[in-house]
Amino acid sequence: MVVYRCRHCGRMIGEYAGSWDDPLLGLAQLPSEDQDALITCIAPGQTQVSILCEHCLPVPYDEGLWYN
Numbered sequence: 709m710v711v712y713r714c715r716h717c718g719r720m721i722g723e724y725a726g727s728w729d730d731p732l733l734g735l736a737q738l739p740s741e742d743q744d745a746l747i748t749c750i751a752p753g754q755t756q757v758s759i760l761c762e763h764c765l766p767v768p769y770d771e772g773l774w775y776n
């Protein structure tokens with residue numbers, strides 16, 4: 709099973725009841741250095757994927773800020 713967790717705030721984003729190398733997830737196609745950075749084995753059969761949640765993603769460019 710795969711658990712997606714925000715690497716910034718630690719919030720659980722989602723989980724997937726399959727293997728991390730399921731082609732659906734696309735993780736197995738990443739370069740191995742990206743896999744090392746994103747994927748952690750937290751328990752036998754459990755993999756954690758460290759990504760950023762929507763709250764921790766860099767703030768999108770906001771045209772309004774330009775005028776403030």
Ligand SMILES: [Zn+2]
Pocket residue numbers: 714715716717718719760761762763764
């Ligand atoms: Zn977050």
